[in-house]
Amino acid sequence: MTRGRQPTKNRDAGVARAEARGMVMQFVPEAGMVCTFMIRGVGRIIFVRIKRAARLHCGVPELAAEHNEQIARLRTLPGSGPVTRELWLYSKKCAWRYFRVTDTGIEETGPAGEPLIPAGKPSAGTGVVTAP
Numbered sequence: 001m002t003r004g005r006q007p008t009k010n011r012d013a014g015v016a017r018a019e020a021r022g023m024v025m026q027f028v029p030e031a032g033m034v035c036t037f038m039i040r041g042v043g044r045i046i047f048v049r050i051k052r053a054a055r056l057h058c059g060v061p062e063l064a065a066e067h068n069e070q071i072a073r074l075r076t077l078p079g080s081g082p083v084t085r086e087l088w089l090y091s092k093k094c095a096w097r098y099f100r101v102t103d104t105g106i107e108e109t110g111p112a113g114e115p116l117i118p119a120g121k122p123s124a125g126t127g128v129v130t131a132p
Helices: 008-019 060-066 068-074
Strands: 023-026 037-041 044-052 083-090 096-101 105-109 128-130
Touching (some): 008 037, 008 044, 060 068, 060 096, 060 105, 068 083
Antiparallel strands (some): 023 037, 037 044, 083 096
């Protein structure tokens, strides 16, 4: 059961950010909703869930643990080939962090979906977390 009205201000901000990546198809907010919208770009589909985070400025493992339910729901959607799943978290002060949800964990990305850790570079443990 949800409490209060839907946070349309941040949802609209997320949609505006997503429109830079392709055509956005929004889903009707309801209980048990898996994703907020879908981005359809050239040769790709991205399922995105927007969620407010009480703590945004912490490590990736802590965020993964706090938002485990949303991550598990996103994993019920296809996520291979040209289809990806993303979790976008925002704070009360409208700061944003972006994560790609894989079958084994999450990895932090930039707003355009690009990985923050360059390919071939070892991770410092802050940008990628795998599921146990």
